[in-house]
Amino acid sequence: MQISQAKKLEVITKHGRKFSAKNGGGSPILEGIHYAADGSIVATDRHRMLRIKDAHNYTTPFTSHAVTGVPIDGVFPDTSRIIPDNLPTQITLITDYKRDDIKAAIARVKLAVEASKVAGDKSYITKLAYVDSSVTLSVNNEEQSVTLACNINADVSGPDETVSFNAEYMLSALNVFKDAGSQRVIIGLTGAMSPIVLRDEENGIDVVVLPYRTVK
Template sequence: MEFTIQRDQFTHAINTVSKAVSSRTTIPILTGIKIVAHEDGIILTASDSDISIEQYIPAESGEHQWIENITPGSIVLPSRFLGEIVRKLPGEQVTISVHDRFVTTISSGRSQFNLNGMNAEDYPRLPQIEENQVLSMPADLLKTMIRQTVFAVATTETRPILTGVMWSLENGELTFVATDSHRLTTRKATVESAAGLSFHNVVIPGKSLLELSKILSDDDKLVDIVITDNQILAKVNQILFYSRILDGTYPDTSRIIPQNMKTEMILSTKEFLGAIERASLLARDGKNNVVRLFTRPDGVIEISSNIPEVGTVTEEIVPSSTEGEDVKISFNAKYMIDSLRVVDSTEIRIGFTGAMSPFIIRPTDHDWILHLILPVRTNQ
């Protein structure tokens, strides 16, 4: 195998697929990047068993000639060295040549490296996915939906199913749900999908979605998504992103969302976030990062934190409106901050149902997103 490629293109592709390389794998070949050269371009593949990323670089695209002098073949090269070498080579072009016993020469300008490669035939094959059931959505929308939900997945493996985001599709509406059993977030959007396509309980690891988010563009270019029993495939530009789907049944979270509110208030998102962030400066040294919120008779909302060994902080906020009973509730400041940072609306509506009942945060200008937080029991 041999080819000469534009260094910047090669570097970008290596960086993209490297996101799927695990440094902790017990399978030596998975520490490498598989490179396959065809007459019309090259394909780079990396995998850690949970996710796999494949990127195709065409020999030419429009007026650009990215790859020249292609002799078809394949090789697996160690990811850790390949990326560093190519990134620091002096010339604008890189030549890759594979010799006997998989020894591979990487040269550019006056620099030349010889790397010991591995047999590409030993590299695990990516799953073959039937693509007749496709849903499509803009890359920036998918990126936003991931950002607005993935923070709420569980970070411990006590209940593995909660380490993922649950996807469901019904009548062209895609819903993401994430919970760690202390908080919940849901995000909905209308998408293009094959006629009659619907699914439920498709739970994708939060770590996989974070990696997918990194390769999504910030524009409205469509991403095609295919879901099977145990894999999801996202196609964007010249990249294929595969992830396993978690086994198990996601809990029915709809039952814990309260429908009737005893108190509702509308607040400035920025002002409320700032107050919680300041209160948490002391609270984060406490056991549960607890901040208290209560309404005063004059309509002002008081936010406070009291850590005996550190000190106290009190903030006052005047809501745009308040309806219903007085509120006195304690909650984890981090959970509130995480939710407020992804709301993307200038005002929020918070609904309370009691001191020890879940409360809900929604934007005032749309109903696509909902956050639920469980309060914290305190002795004060």
């Protein structure tokens, strides 16, 4: 189901500041939400990014502070280069009258966040593995004897792949699509150290989460 431009602005208003850099982080331009010349809106803190296409009608690009709305001078980085064009491994979450994969995935990622908190892991390191047509989310902290493993219901295609990431970042990403009312979200993987792309193709919403390098 396609959503209106007003709904896209509602989503960016609610979630944009979560993806922008914190005040005093060393890069003032990234503390803002960027309204690009192509009609898209972008927010990023270099670790994750939210981009929504066809979300505004301004003809001149600008960046406004994510919290105060005050204009920010400077050149916003070209974020298009970090989004892979090809997503060979696709884990597709479907929401319809039969199933709600997005809601279920959010519940499981919340468990991963809580498990990481119990383990004292402030990086919330969580692993997503697609192996033999099965998708598994897991947390494994041997030092604190904390383990979690749960299946993710989804349609899958492409080669097996495993990637690690910050579970809080993934939770923020999934909540964007829940609030947008997305019915089909692709989690695209291109390699263990390549950006993870979550995409609602119908509504032009992309969220990118950078992976963690972990010791196997």
